[in-house]
Amino acid sequence: MQSVTIRSGSELRQALQAARPGTQLLLAPGEFGAGYFLENIHGAPSKPIVVRAADPARPPRFSGGSVALHLARVSWLEIHDLVIEKMSQNGLNIDDGGQYTKPSHHVTLKNLRISELPAGNRDGIKLSGIDDFHVEGCHVARWGGSGIDMVGCHRGKIVGCTFREGGDNGVQCKGGTSEVTIQRCRFEGAGLRGINLGGSTGLEFFRPPVATMPAQARYEARNLTVEGCTFSGNDAPLAFVGVDGATVRFNTLFLPRKWALRILQETRLPEFIACRRGVLESNLIVFRSDSWGEGGVNIGSGTAPETFTFARNFWWCQDRPERSRPRLPSPETEGRYGQDPLLGSDLKPRTGSPALKVGAHALPPTNL
Structure with a gap:
């Protein structure tokens, strides 16, 4: 599994668009804002695309927008250990x-x-x-x-x-x-x-x-x-x-x-x-x-x-x-x-x- 460390919202958006089966995106601690809309993100059997906290004890935080993440037409996708709060x-x-x-x-x-x-x-x-x-x-x-x-x-x-x-x-x-x-x-x-x-x-x-x-x-x-x-x-x-x-x-x-x-x-x-x-x-x-x-x-x-x-x-x-x-x-x-x-x-x-x-x-x- 390929792991990529993500430190900003722009990096997250680009990495999700480019992710391939087996990619793991490790989100560093910190603020990631909100308002991510992405589509057509597809892993594969036994090779999911994983979005998760790099350190679950210090999870990345999404706040202050209408929706943190809106993902459409996806498959074999996992999302772990995020904090989402104060969306409208x-x-x-x-x-x-x-x-x-x-x-x-x-x-x-x-x-x-x-x-x-x-x-x-x-x-x-x-x-x-x-x-x-x-x-x-x-x-x-x-x-x-x-x-x-x-x-x-x-x-x-x-x-x-x-x-x-x-x-x-x-x-x-x-x-x-x-x-x-x-x-x-x-x-x-x-x-x-x-x-x-x-x-x-x-x-x-x-x-x-x-x-x-x-x-x-x-x-x-x-x-x-x-x-x-x-x-x-x-x-x-x-x-x-x-x-x-x-x-x-x-x-x-x-x-x-x-x-x-x-x-x-x-x-x-x-x-x-x-x-x-x-x-x-x-x-x-x-x-x-x-x-x-x-x-x-x-x-x-x-x-x-x-x-x-x-x-x-x-x-x-x-x-x-x-x-x-x-x-x-x-x-x-x-x-x-x-x-x-x-x-x-x-x-x-x-x-x-x-x-x-x-x-x-x-x-x-x-x-x-």
């Missing part, structure tokens, strides 16, 4: 350059720290038309829209990331997004909705294009998985919104402000499916009766809540244990209600807890 729009944009049938692909983001974005539709990481992607160990704080927003992204994994003090939601999967797993992440005050499983997207932005999706079975998102995550301080940790199949298992939901989950339909055209086929199993939910609306589940019109499946979840009403049983849209199998899970300050059950087999800490190693 999004922190990092990666997309397909508007070529909706030719996605960018094999993109890896690791250990990015993104923060201080204004209110409104401003996202920490914006991914549009990306296939086969991996986001790991990133920290996103104080953003307006989504910590990570995906539009038409497929076959991806978001693992070990932290989202704090956000705006609308921590992670959003919409616009035809499918086959995405969100695993072992923390959502701490991460917006009104911790994870938006689906959403509402203008028809012109779907990937694949709406016209190519099955008639009468179009969806905002499909086949999503959330597992091993911890949520605290959200209005609703989970929102199923026009999604066709989403499995939520082995997560800890601690003191939501209104509901454990929402089942909604925001894209209401007749050719779109009603929100359906959600699965919640082996989750640990701790709540208070004075912050618990509609029995814990908010159900909007135009949805199919009867298709949701509930199994082996552990429900504990902290201030009124006798009110621990939620009001679910379909019967739960082997649910447990009204027992103190004996959580420690780290939200993990202590020795002797009746909740040792549920929640984020109990995600089986085979799921990792």
Whole structure:
């Protein structure tokens, strides 16, 4: 692998334009400004183009512009160990350059720290038309829209990331997004909705294009998985919104402000499916009766809540244990209600807890 040390913004721009498969760009400590737009950056299998900090303990800093980096039509690209802050729009944009049938692909983001974005539709990481992607160990704080927003992204994994003090939601999967797993992440005050499983997207932005999706079975998102995550301080940790199949298992939901989950339909055209086929199993939910609306589940019109499946979840009403049983849209199998899970300050059950087999800490190693 060829390594090139980069010490300025002009050097970075030139090096990215010239990079070939196997090139590693090592960014020296210091300020790199913002506003880089580049396209057609392509590594190769086993020879990615890598942009990373020369010294991860002193990461390069991008600040003071509209977007730090906007990369279009890329493949086999990795970005590691950067600090991005105080942008007026999004922190990092990666997309397909508007070529909706030719996605960018094999993109890896690791250990990015993104923060201080204004209110409104401003996202920490914006991914549009990306296939086969991996986001790991990133920290996103104080953003307006989504910590990570995906539009038409497929076959991806978001693992070990932290989202704090956000705006609308921590992670959003919409616009035809499918086959995405969100695993072992923390959502701490991460917006009104911790994870938006689906959403509402203008028809012109779907990937694949709406016209190519099955008639009468179009969806905002499909086949999503959330597992091993911890949520605290959200209005609703989970929102199923026009999604066709989403499995939520082995997560800890601690003191939501209104509901454990929402089942909604925001894209209401007749050719779109009603929100359906959600699965919640082996989750640990701790709540208070004075912050618990509609029995814990908010159900909007135009949805199919009867298709949701509930199994082996552990429900504990902290201030009124006798009110621990939620009001679910379909019967739960082997649910447990009204027992103190004996959580420690780290939200993990202590020795002797009746909740040792549920929640984020109990995600089986085979799921990792």
